[in-house]
Amino acid sequence: MRTDTERLGADPHGSAPTEVPDPASTPGGTVLDRLETVTETVARFAAYLGGVGIACLVLATVTDVARRAAGMTSINGLVDLTEVALVFVVYFGFAQAEVDKTHIRTSFLTERLPDRVRRVVLAAVWALAFAFLLWAVVRTGQSAADSFHAGESRASQSGVPVWPARVMVSLGLLGLALQSLMNVIAAVRGRRSGGDR
Template identity: 35%
Template sequence: MNIVSLALKRVSGAFGVVAMIFLAFLMFGTTADVITRAVTGEPISGVFEMSELSLVMVVFLGAMWAQEDRAHIRVNMLSTRLSGLPHRVAMAFAWGCGALALFMFAWPATQEAIYSVSIWEFRWGYIQVPIWWAKVGLALGLWLAALQMALHAVLAALRDEPEDTTTGPET
């Protein structure tokens, strides 16, 4: 189990770095595009199209990274009041449901990615932009996030973790 956890941690870290590169493109590319539009009246070709794809990559490659730190939005009114076996069961059930939902999204995303690669899909905007690679990244991110969430479900069933009870920003 530790080997799988370590492997997923390394993959999530790598995916997180890639997601941050796409986020940097969103920040700097959009800023440069706005400045260029203000000065010349014309956009930078391809920035809008790449921004769309970058948003997808930030969300789906960053999902594992967020899960690693339990940074997804969650409601813990019930789980903070539980301890011991009831807490473990509730957490395992919750993480298991999340994993199941991600697996259900990953399957059709994979089918779409396979089709997209088979036709080398692209989209037209100001320029022709290949999008097959983003669909592959989306499917891969979903599968690995689902696997990581399933692992967290198993770990939650095996050992009790203290619940984060912070309700707001730290002061």
């Protein structure tokens, strides 16, 4: 059986006891803390890609308008490409919007509940949201695979493929599903990042 000094990490021969560090207080934190950091980093990177996509769409649109103003023809397929790329821009921002809590939400009910009840309600609601989003990821992923194998494209001369947009929808929903899962964990742990602020 270990003595008190051994549990504290002390040398049994007389040196001063040193307290064993708590895993949560170490630089890496717990596994859940590291998972939260990873998901937020991925969400931030996806949002940055969406921002770059917006910049590219604006640049392409301005270029097309300038060409037409100069009496030149419009860029072939730009409208179709813009419509497909817009999906990428929108869905890649979903996860970061949830990290920043910028989605529309109302907390007038949960903020009036006792803390323990509030945590249970939030965990249950976010668990349902996670399950629904996971189902949506599977269905949109299947749709993207079918679109890829069928060679689906816009019904125009440009023939812009549609399957990349369907893949982006699935990936964007996956990012939002992961953030919903992190909200479940946060609610269980009693942290106020569980979707109620």
